[in-house]
Amino acid sequence: MSIDEKTYGELREIAARYPQARSGLLPMLHLVQSTEGSVTPAGIDACAEVLGLTPAEVSAVATFYTMYKRHRVGDFHVGVCTNTLCAVMGGDAIHQRLTEHLDVGPDEIADKRQGDQYTVSVERVECNAACDYAPVVMVNWEFLDNQTPDGLVRTVEALRAGHPVASTRGPRICTWKQAERVLAGFEDGLADEGPAAGPASLVGLEIARDQGWTPAGAGVGAKGDSDD
Amino acid sequence: MSATLTPVLSATWGDERAWTLDGYRASGGYEALETARAMEPEAVVEMVKGSGLRGRGGAGFPTGMKWGFLPPLEDGKPRYLVVNADESEPGTCKDIPLLMASPHTLIEGVAISSHAIRAQHAFIYLRGEVLHVYRRLLAAAREAREAGLLGDLEITVHAGAGAYICGEETALLDSLEGRRGQPRLRPPFPAVAGLYASPTVINNVESIASVPAIVRHGSDWFADMGTEKSNGVGIFSLSGHVTRPGQYEAELGITLRELLELAGGMRNGRRLKFWTPGGSSTPLFTDEHLDVPLDFESVAAAGSMLGTRALQIFDETVCVVRAVLRWTEFYKHESCGKCTPCREGTYWLAQVLAKLERGEGSASDLDLLLDQCDNILGRSFCALGDGATSPITSSIKYFRQEYLDHLDHGGCPFDPAASTLFAQEATK
Numbered sequence: 001m002s003i004d005e006k007t008y009g010e011l012r013e014i015a016a017r018y019p020q021a022r023s024g025l026l027p028m029l030h031l032v033q034s035t036e037g038s039v040t041p042a043g044i045d046a047c048a049e050v051l052g053l054t055p056a057e058v059s060a061v062a063t064f065y066t067m068y069k070r071h072r073v074g075d076f077h078v079g080v081c082t083n084t085l086c087a088v089m090g091g092d093a094i095h096q097r098l099t100e101h102l103d104v105g106p107d108e109i110a111d112k113r114q115g116d117q118y119t120v121s122v123e124r125v126e127c128n129a130a131c132d133y134a135p136v137v138m139v140n141w142e143f144l145d146n147q148t149p150d151g152l153v154r155t156v157e158a159l160r161a162g163h164p165v166a167s168t169r170g171p172r173i174c175t176w177k178q179a180e181r182v183l184a185g186f187e188d189g190l191a192d193e194g195p196a197a198g199p200a201s202l203v204g205l206e207i208a209r210d211q212g213w214t215p216a217g218a219g220v221g222a223k224g225d226s227d228d
Numbered sequence: 229m230s231a232t233l234t235p236v237l238s239a240t241w242g243d244e245r246a247w248t249l250d251g252y253r254a255s256g257g258y259e260a261l262e263t264a265r266a267m268e269p270e271a272v273v274e275m276v277k278g279s280g281l282r283g284r285g286g287a288g289f290p291t292g293m294k295w296g297f298l299p300p301l302e303d304g305k306p307r308y309l310v311v312n313a314d315e316s317e318p319g320t321c322k323d324i325p326l327l328m329a330s331p332h333t334l335i336e337g338v339a340i341s342s343h344a345i346r347a348q349h350a351f352i353y354l355r356g357e358v359l360h361v362y363r364r365l366l367a368a369a370r371e372a373r374e375a376g377l378l379g380d381l382e383i384t385v386h387a388g389a390g391a392y393i394c395g396e397e398t399a400l401l402d403s404l405e406g407r408r409g410q411p412r413l414r415p416p417f418p419a420v421a422g423l424y425a426s427p428t429v430i431n432n433v434e435s436i437a438s439v440p441a442i443v444r445h446g447s448d449w450f451a452d453m454g455t456e457k458s459n460g461v462g463i464f465s466l467s468g469h470v471t472r473p474g475q476y477e478a479e480l481g482i483t484l485r486e487l488l489e490l491a492g493g494m495r496n497g498r499r500l501k502f503w504t505p506g507g508s509s510t511p512l513f514t515d516e517h518l519d520v521p522l523d524f525e526s527v528a529a530a531g532s533m534l535g536t537r538a539l540q541i542f543d544e545t546v547c548v549v550r551a552v553l554r555w556t557e558f559y560k561h562e563s564c565g566k567c568t569p570c571r572e573g574t575y576w577l578a579q580v581l582a583k584l585e586r587g588e589g590s591a592s593d594l595d596l597l598l599d600q601c602d603n604i605l606g607r608s609f610c611a612l613g614d615g616a617t618s619p620i621t622s623s624i625k626y627f628r629q630e631y632l633d634h635l636d637h638g639g640c641p642f643d644p645a646a647s648t649l650f651a652q653e654a655t656k
């Protein structure tokens with residue numbers, strides 16, 4: 001497949017956001033993934049052409065970062081956090097249960113069965129800055145907090161069947177390609193979906209409000225306090 | 229109880245549509261920007277110096293002093309502000325909730341800080357793996373621009389692509405220039421030659437987000453909180469085997485004992501076994517350290533580092549060897565490959581640890597591990613290599629016998645199922 005004119009235009013648009021065009025390379029590669037489904041040779045050539053680099057230079061950058069895929073992933077790409085804290089809290093068990101259920105390895109897409117609308121794939125991810133919600137699972141880089149093995153299998157089956165699944169702290173989970181387009185810097189109008197914060201983010205604030213604690217001399221939290 | 233919580237940055241996280249411009253303005257948002265704009269830039273720098281704010285990204289370098297290192301303005305050489313929103317140190321989970329709930333706190337901080345250092349273009353480098361946070365940041369920057377709040381300041385919100393090392397400030401700059409994220413030789417420091425070889429200030433999200441409150445309430449207000457040399461408030465992130473994990477914003481110097489009391493204690497009344505005070509790169513603490521004041525000086529004096537106040541709490545059901553092996557595999561995976569001690573060293577550390585965890589090898593492997601750590605610590609090109617040795621040396625110091633138990637037992641003597649969240653809920 002070759003890169004179409006619209007995509008070329010958007011690649012140039014990304015490069016133009018920066019004082020030096022090459023700074024656009026990471027978001028440009030995200031855009032390539034959103035149209036190609038992975039970082040393809042055609043996508044590498046297109047980035048190289050727009051930036052005046054060699055394909056080898058672009059490729060050397062692409063292979064450095066784990067979010068860039070050389071093989072296609074599923075429409076819903078599941079990242080189970082198996083860094084220490086999540087692993088201990090159940091991430092290892094969740095990862096094992098899900099890969100056995102789907103019968104997939106690291107670079108594979110689970111078989112699309114009759115009736116499935118969408119495909120899924122699984123990888124282990126490192127700490128995703130949500131340890132207070134452990135065990136954490138990311139689907140297309142949206143948070144699924146406090147997961148269990150059986151619960152995640154049900155969620156993944158719902159995704160395959162095409163049912164809407166909302167992130168714990170975000171909107172209905174979009175496809176991987178749509179997510180990659182946002183990561184290229186193109187807004188999708190979903191910023192206002194989901195809550196401001198999950199419950200764990202608010203525990204300290206709630207205790208402070210219950211106790212009437214505010215930083216000495218500050219009116220910062222006062223407004224919320226008087227509302228209570 | 230002596231300790232209280234002091235929500236400053238987190239104060240609005242529970243508000244209605246806290247992430248929107250309207251929501252943020254309802255609690256006085258962007259008033260500090262007006263105040264700052266009426267001040268000379270140098271006066272804002274002095275204010276931040278006077279507050280005693282120290283970098284919240286791990287190293288604790290005084291923020292105002294860092295800004296003061298910029299060389300005098302030269303014709304034609306722009307200055308840049310770069311915000312480090314890469315948050316990837318295992319255990320660290322404070323910047324992401326801040327950005328999700330109140331991205332405008334950061335945007336206002338960026339606008340004030342850019343005014344202070346006379347930067348006309350600021351970049352926010354966000355790790356790529358948090359889609360919804362990126363949406364909120366893009367929207368907040370757009371809203372602020374459309375509302376005319378930014379003047380001639382340009383803010384570019386940039387998504388990374390998965391690499392822990394890009395949190396290291398010079399690797400971040402290379403990555404932001406569209407290259408592999410590998411650390412740069414210093415000097416020159418970024419203040420002199422940073423992004424595009426121009427003078428650049430790089431600060432953590434929480435550091436920059438603290439600036440509006442300092443401008444609003446004054447430097448003394450901030451400086452009066454915390455301890456003598458570690459001023460102000462900070463977000464403490466409790467995770468793991470505590471009853472109520474989450475974000476607790478408190479004055480620096482609070483202890484884990486006090487935080488645990490607020491968090492409802494250890495889950496199911498189990499015993500605290502080990503914890504990280506500032507992420508996985510900071511040497512482990514045990515229940516001996518419950519009363520160490522969590523400020524830069526006291527934690528260092530007790531043999532670790534305050535780091536990012538990422539308190540990962542593990543109870544007695546957890547095998548320390550398993551925990552350390554997993555962190556070591558992380559460092560091996562994330563080593564950027566630029567220098568030999570770290571690239572080769574993390575590989576061998578993981579090999580030896582894996583063998584020990586399987587109950588193979590011998591007691592002399594512990595000395596081998598310590599030897600290998602010696603060859604990495606202080607000899608690596610950046611702090612990732614140093615950090616990789618922290619969990620190993622500290623765990624051998626406090627839990628040598630547990631390593632040996634693996635050899636006697638022919639494998640791990642612990643039941644991994646016992647430490648999961650679901651196992652605990654089942655026994656409630």
Ligand SMILES: Cc1cc2nc3c(=O)[nH]c(=O)nc-3n(C[C@H](O)[C@H](O)[C@H](O)COP(=O)(O)O)c2cc1C
Pocket residue numbers: 282283284285286287288289291312313314315316317392393394395396397398430431432433435436610611612
């Ligand atoms: C391997 C490594 C990873 C780091 N990751 C981060 C990070 O994710 N966020 C951050 O703010 N600082 C991180 N740092 C620290 C930065 O290099 C730098 O000290 C910090 O961004 C400076 O900001 P501050 O002075 O406001 O703390 C990391 C350092 C190392 C060595």
Ligand code: SF4
Pocket residue numbers: 393411562563564565566567568570571608609610611612613614
């Ligand atoms: S210490 Fe590790 S991460 Fe840092 S430069 Fe060396 S190889 Fe790269």
Ligand code: FES
Pocket residue numbers: 081082083084085086087126127128129130131134136318319320
């Ligand atoms: S260890 Fe899983 S989110 Fe931090």
